[in-house]
Amino acid sequence: MSETEPLQFRDPAQAEQLADRLETLMADIDEPVSLMHVCGSHEQAIAKFGLRSMLPDGLSVRMGPGCPVCVTNMPEVDEAVAIAEQGATVATYGDMFRVPGTKKSLADARADGASVEVVYSASEAVELAAANPEEEIVFFATGFETTAAPTAAILDADPPANFSVLSAHKYVPPAMEVVAEMPDVDIDGFLAAGHAATITGYGLFEPFVETYELPIVVGGFEPIDVLLAIERLLEYVRDGKAGLENAYPRCVSKAGNEQALETMWDVFETVPGEWRGIAEIPGANLVLRDPYAEYDARRRFDVEPVDDGPDPLTEQCICGDIMAGKADPDECDLFGEECTPSNPVGACMVSSEGTCKIWDEYGGHPNL
Amino acid sequence: MTRDTTESDQEFVTLAHGAGGGAMRSLLDELVVPQFTGNGAETGNDTLVGLPELDDGAVHPAGEGALVITTDSHVVSPRFFPGGDIGRLAVAGTVNDLAVMGATTPTALTCSLVIEEGVPTADVERVIESMAETARQAGVPISTGDTKVMGNGEIDGILINTAGVAYVDREQPVPDAGLEPGDSIIVSGSMGDHGIALLAEREGFDFTGALESDVAPVNDLVNVALDAGRITAMKDPTRGGLANALNEMAGKADVGIDLTEESIPVSGPIASAGEVLGIDPLSVANEGKVVMGVTPEDAEDVLAAIHTVPGGEDAAIIGQVTDDHAGRVVVDTGFGRRYLSEPEGEPLPRIC
Ligand code: SF4
Ligand code: SF4
Numbered sequence: 248m249s250e251t252e253p254l255q256f257r258d259p260a261q262a263e264q265l266a267d268r269l270e271t272l273m274a275d276i277d278e279p280v281s282l283m284h285v286c287g288s289h290e291q292a293i294a295k296f297g298l299r300s301m302l303p304d305g306l307s308v309r310m311g312p313g314c315p316v317c318v319t320n321m322p323e324v325d326e327a328v329a330i331a332e333q334g335a336t337v338a339t340y341g342d343m344f345r346v347p348g349t350k351k352s353l354a355d356a357r358a359d360g361a362s363v364e365v366v367y368s369a370s371e372a373v374e375l376a377a378a379n380p381e382e383e384i385v386f387f388a389t390g391f392e393t394t395a396a397p398t399a400a401i402l403d404a405d406p407p408a409n410f411s412v413l414s415a416h417k418y419v420p421p422a423m424e425v426v427a428e429m430p431d432v433d434i435d436g437f438l439a440a441g442h443a444a445t446i447t448g449y450g451l452f453e454p455f456v457e458t459y460e461l462p463i464v465v466g467g468f469e470p471i472d473v474l475l476a477i478e479r480l481l482e483y484v485r486d487g488k489a490g491l492e493n494a495y496p497r498c499v500s501k502a503g504n505e506q507a508l509e510t511m512w513d514v515f516e517t518v519p520g521e522w523r524g525i526a527e528i529p530g531a532n533l534v535l536r537d538p539y540a541e542y543d544a545r546r547r548f549d550v551e552p553v554d555d556g557p558d559p560l561t562e563q564c565i566c567g568d569i570m571a572g573k574a575d576p577d578e579c580d581l582f583g584e585e586c587t588p589s590n591p592v593g594a595c596m597v598s599s600e601g602t603c604k605i606w607d608e609y610g611g612h613p614n615l
Numbered sequence: 616m617t618r619d620t621t622e623s624d625q626e627f628v629t630l631a632h633g634a635g636g637g638a639m640r641s642l643l644d645e646l647v648v649p650q651f652t653g654n655g656a657e658t659g660n661d662t663l664v665g666l667p668e669l670d671d672g673a674v675h676p677a678g679e680g681a682l683v684i685t686t687d688s689h690v691v692s693p694r695f696f697p698g699g700d701i702g703r704l705a706v707a708g709t710v711n712d713l714a715v716m717g718a719t720t721p722t723a724l725t726c727s728l729v730i731e732e733g734v735p736t737a738d739v740e741r742v743i744e745s746m747a748e749t750a751r752q753a754g755v756p757i758s759t760g761d762t763k764v765m766g767n768g769e770i771d772g773i774l775i776n777t778a779g780v781a782y783v784d785r786e787q788p789v790p791d792a793g794l795e796p797g798d799s800i801i802v803s804g805s806m807g808d809h810g811i812a813l814l815a816e817r818e819g820f821d822f823t824g825a826l827e828s829d830v831a832p833v834n835d836l837v838n839v840a841l842d843a844g845r846i847t848a849m850k851d852p853t854r855g856g857l858a859n860a861l862n863e864m865a866g867k868a869d870v871g872i873d874l875t876e877e878s879i880p881v882s883g884p885i886a887s888a889g890e891v892l893g894i895d896p897l898s899v900a901n902e903g904k905v906v907m908g909v910t911p912e913d914a915e916d917v918l919a920a921i922h923t924v925p926g927g928e929d930a931a932i933i934g935q936v937t938d939d940h941a942g943r944v945v946v947d948t949g950f951g952r953r954y955l956s957e958p959e960g961e962p963l964p965r966i967c
Binding site: 257262299358470608609 | 949
């Protein structure tokens with residue numbers, strides 16, 4: 248990123264013009280509109296810049312299943328904890344560190360003496376393995392395409408023998424389909440994640456637009472990017488049309504990063520998977536293909552964690568509704584009381600991309 | 616502190632407890648403060664500002680005036696970082712804790728060193744030289760101390776504890792709980808320099824040398840500010856940064872704070888590095904800055920006075936204290952309004 252770049256996209260006057268434009272569009276549409284974005288970084292941008300306070304009445308922009316940390320299922324965390332407790336070093340992204348499993352988070356496991364390391368990239372986990380050849384290093388790999396592609400690249404490059412991957416990688420498009428099909432979800436359009444689309448390309452959404460007849464606009468993360476993408480979506484809604492558009496051309500192309508994608512699909516295949524609080528989603532989890540079996544932590548370790556039921560508090564957690572765009576964090580009875588960033592009940596309160604965490608930090612409501 | 620799941624659940628101290636914010640406060644409230652208070656009453660010694668206030672230091676009556684006392688332990692990785700080192704940090708930290716209590720001419724500091732076996736003596740020498748130099752700069756002698764060596768792996772490198780005392784007029788101490796609606800909020804310079812520089816260094820990001828810690832004593836600067844007008848509350852925004860300091864001040868005084876983001880000084884390179892790391896410069900430590908509430912009539916005078924002190928050139932009025940939203944800090948981003956919340960847990964760069 249160049250030093251001056253962010254500033255061009257932070258012009259409040261330009262934002263004001265866009266806000267007026269949204270006002271006009273909503274007046275034309277003359278009924279409530281619900282848009283969904285599927286990216287924690289979008290929620291961050293919206294909350295951090297206070298953008299909701301600029302949106303016209305009747306327009307709601309909510310976060311869907313957009314945070315890879317939040318949708319990581321409890322049993323997946325349990326697997327990572329079980330591996331750490333068997334004596335291997337589990338390396339993972341900082342965001343995953345405190346996500347509760349059924350009984351424990353990796354942070355709890357570390358406090359109990361297990362070896363858990365926070366890394367910033369897959370390659371850092373490999374460096375850890377190379378530097379500690381007598382130890383088993385297991386990379387607990389989470390995230391969507393943006394992080395799955397680098398994990399794949401690492402596996403493709405002959406990592407050390409003491410390195411393996413516990414994949415909880417997920418693939419977004421099938422989850423959007425599931426949400427679009429939920430009977431009580433009423434979404435008029437999707438704001439797609441610019442980061443993920445730099446890898447996948449925006450062309451990926453073409454079939455979705457055809458099947459569901461909903462508009463999709465790919466947007467960036469500066470305030471103006473977000474407002475611009477919302478404006479484009481409202482235009483589609485006003486015209487009663489579906490369509491696909493790229494409002495983030497400075498980073499996203501139609502084809503994406505073909506080389507990265509090729510490696511990704513070389514290494515991973517999709518299987519059905521349970522997304523925390525949402526549903527079992529066909530084709531939404533990424534697991535290692537057979538040629539990479541030797542690096543698959545699930546095959547290398549005996550990971551069958553005992554499941555004796557989750558913490559009773561988690562039954563009150565409405566993360567599932569939040570990620571399906573059906574509820575806001577402050578509708579959860581635990582929000583800010585029993586559930587806080589330092590003592591999270593649900594996953595949405597943990598990651599910096601989780602809706603509850605973001606609302607706790609910045610406040611989510613427009614009329615502050 | 617953690618939620619109960621089963622009866623056999625043991626509770627443990629975690630890193631989150633150490634990162635300031637709510638977790639740390641409940642640890643202190645539950646385990647520490649109740650045990651330590653009351654001793655003074657039993658022995659007939661009283662405090663003007665004591666432990667329950669959790670201020671930057673304590674104030675005890677002494678003769679006509681009062682004694683301000685503070686102590687701090689320092690561990691930091693890496694030991695030497697752009698703009699400073701653990702020794703400078705230890706001295707400046709304690710001088711600054713006294714200064715923000717209004718005690719700008721410290722009487723003396725102590726220095727307790729705990730060193731891990733295997734640390735190069737050259738490192739120790741360098742750290743001590745730096746402590747001496749910083750103490751000279753702040754005009755305070757280091758007049759007593761203690762040194763221990765621990766086995767390999769028993770501590771991480773070097774730990775330094777410093778305590779400081781200062782004698783002041785009894786009227787002089789400035790608490791951190793004194794904000795009043797209408798007060799202007801002033802910061803003495805750019806925010807986030809220490810925290811972002813350190814994180815960037817630790818993560819091996821190369822921002823071509825543009826990032827440096829601001830670690831420095833601020834007693835001169837505070838002294839000039841105190842002379843220029845009425846300061847109602849003051850803190851050094853260290854762990855948890857401006858966000859933590861202001862939330863604490865708002866909470867203790869039961870007032871709200873409104874900030875304008877545009878007016879908060881953050882240097883260009885720090886802002887860019889913060890973007891890349893996904894970390895807000897307002898939520899990480901400063902080690903050479905002060906944030907204060909000033910009576911509105913005096914705000915411009917205090918600001919002008921701070922501008923004349925080296926290190927105070929970028930000082931700015933960043934917002935106002937209000938009756939609304941008691942206990943919370945709200946920022947006008949130029950787009951809309953949002954909270955600036957107390958950071959919780961260690962700052963961790965984002966997943967992608
Ligand atoms: S992985 Fe990137 S694109 Fe996906 S949700 Fe996170 S920030 Fe957004
Ligand atoms: S506030 Fe906590 S418990 Fe409630 S939905 Fe969010 S994460 Fe779940």
